[in-house]
Amino acid sequence: xxxxxxxxxxxxxxxxxxxxxxxxxxxxxxxxxxxxxxxxxxxxxxxxxxxxxxxxxxxxxxxxxxxxxxxxxxxxxxxxxxxxxxxxxxxxxxxxxxxxxxxxxxxxxxxxxxxxxxxxxxxxxxxxxxxxxxxxxxxxxxxxxxxxxxxxxxxxxxxxxxxxxxxxxxxxxxxxxxxxxxxxxxxxxxxxxxxxxxxxxxxxxxxxxxxxxxxxxxxxxxxxxxxxxxxxxxxxxxxxxxxxxxxxxxxxxxxxxxxxxxxxxxxxxxxxxxxxxxxxxxxxxxxxxxxxxxxxxxxxxxxxxxxxxxxxxxxx
Numbered sequence: 001x002x003x004x005x006x007x008x009x010x011x012x013x014x015x016x017x018x019x020x021x022x023x024x025x026x027x028x029x030x031x032x033x034x035x036x037x038x039x040x041x042x043x044x045x046x047x048x049x050x051x052x053x054x055x056x057x058x059x060x061x062x063x064x065x066x067x068x069x070x071x072x073x074x075x076x077x078x079x080x081x082x083x084x085x086x087x088x089x090x091x092x093x094x095x096x097x098x099x100x101x102x103x104x105x106x107x108x109x110x111x112x113x114x115x116x117x118x119x120x121x122x123x124x125x126x127x128x129x130x131x132x133x134x135x136x137x138x139x140x141x142x143x144x145x146x147x148x149x150x151x152x153x154x155x156x157x158x159x160x161x162x163x164x165x166x167x168x169x170x171x172x173x174x175x176x177x178x179x180x181x182x183x184x185x186x187x188x189x190x191x192x193x194x195x196x197x198x199x200x201x202x203x204x205x206x207x208x209x210x211x212x213x214x215x216x217x218x219x220x221x222x223x224x225x226x227x228x229x230x231x232x233x234x235x236x237x238x239x240x241x242x243x244x245x246x247x248x249x250x251x252x253x254x255x256x257x258x259x260x261x262x263x264x265x266x267x268x269x270x271x272x273x274x275x276x277x278x279x280x281x282x283x284x285x286x287x288x289x290x291x292x293x294x295x296x297x298x299x300x301x302x303x304x305x306x307x308x309x310x311x312x313x314x315x316x
Contacts, residue, residue: 009196010096010195011195011198011310012092012101012198013034013036013198013200013310014041014104014116014198014199014200015297016106016107016112016199016201016290017201017202017203017204017280017281017284017297018107018277018278018281019055019107019216019273019276019277019280020213020215020273020277021202021204021296021297022212022298023105023106023107023202024038025296026202026302026306027103027105028061028064028065030103030306030307031065034101034307035099035100036065036095036100036101037100037101037103038068038103038105039068039102039104040067040068040069040070041088041106041112042054042055042105043079043108043111044243044246045070045071045106046069046072047071047073047077047242047243048071049074049228049231049243050075050249053225053228053249068095075232075237075243076237076238076242077242079242082120082122084111084115085114085115088104088114089115092104092192096194107280109280116192116197117191117192118189118190119186120185120189122185123174126177130169133172133173134169137165142165143162145168146160146162146168149171153181153182156171156182156183157171170182199287200290200291200292200306201284201290201292201293202292202293203293203294204295204296205294213270213273213274217266217269217273221269225248225249226252226255230256233253233256247272247276248265248273251265251268252265
């Protein structure tokens with residue numbers, strides 16, 4: 001009697017890469033061909049009212065293919081990788097259950113890892129402990145606090161740079177809340193199951209990527225970034241809120257205050273974006289199983305390569 005093979009897990013496609021590489025354009029074209037839906041994996045595109053400076057998909061793109069996890073947070077709301085993991089996995093299941101392919105698209109490597117590998121079920125933020133730790137950092141300095149972390153959790157201290165204040169404080173917060181090193185808690189993560197995962201990264205030649213970044217920075221200011229920032233301020237959002245961490249927004253603030261010219265703001269935004277793109281590529285190169293495309297996401301060759309990898313993955 002012939003034994004039936006178990007059905008294959010459905011496909012999930014992740015499209016990653018640095019800012020300005022054309023991820024959204026590639027994902028939309030591929031989703032149209034493959035009957036897919038797009039799930040955001042960019043930490044700043046979650047926020048409503050941040051349109052120009054975050055490179056969100058255009059109205060024509062969102063009209064052509066369903067998009068999820070965009071524009072649902074207020075600019076001053078906190079959002080964690082753990083919450084992203086839970087909500088993105090829920091949306092992926094819904095897309096899969098409709099018989100469509102989830103396309104997870106964006107440049108936030110931490111969120112992609114949270115979705116695929118999982119994050120530990122750690123304690124919620126404790127503002128009292130955070131305030132104490134912030135004051136300790138101000139009083140003692142980050143290097144001394146990093147040495148404290150090295151005594152309590154050497155494995156995590158080796159992964160966190162002395163200058164990474166946010167992660168340093170979180171690691172110490174978790175230790176003081178639980179008495180357990182965060183590195184030990186992270187061993188309890190549950191990887192995403194029930195999918196065949198195809199990870200595709202865009203890796204453009206550096207000179208081309210930098211040209212695209214420079215063009216994007218100039219277009220942001222030409223398209224009304226200053227007006228967008230002014231609108232946020234008029235609505236009462238504090239300059240220290242999450243929204244203003246987006247590339248270009250801080251320099252837009254300084255321009256509105258008369259501290260920078262528009263040309264200087266554009267140049268500084270380009271510089272910071274190039275540095276950010278370099279960090280993104282460093283992160284994504286560590287991702288196991290990433291398949292690289294060397295051309296912009298809008299190109300026909302990029303789409304052709306993606307479709308060929310999908311064909312190969314389903315014909316085994």
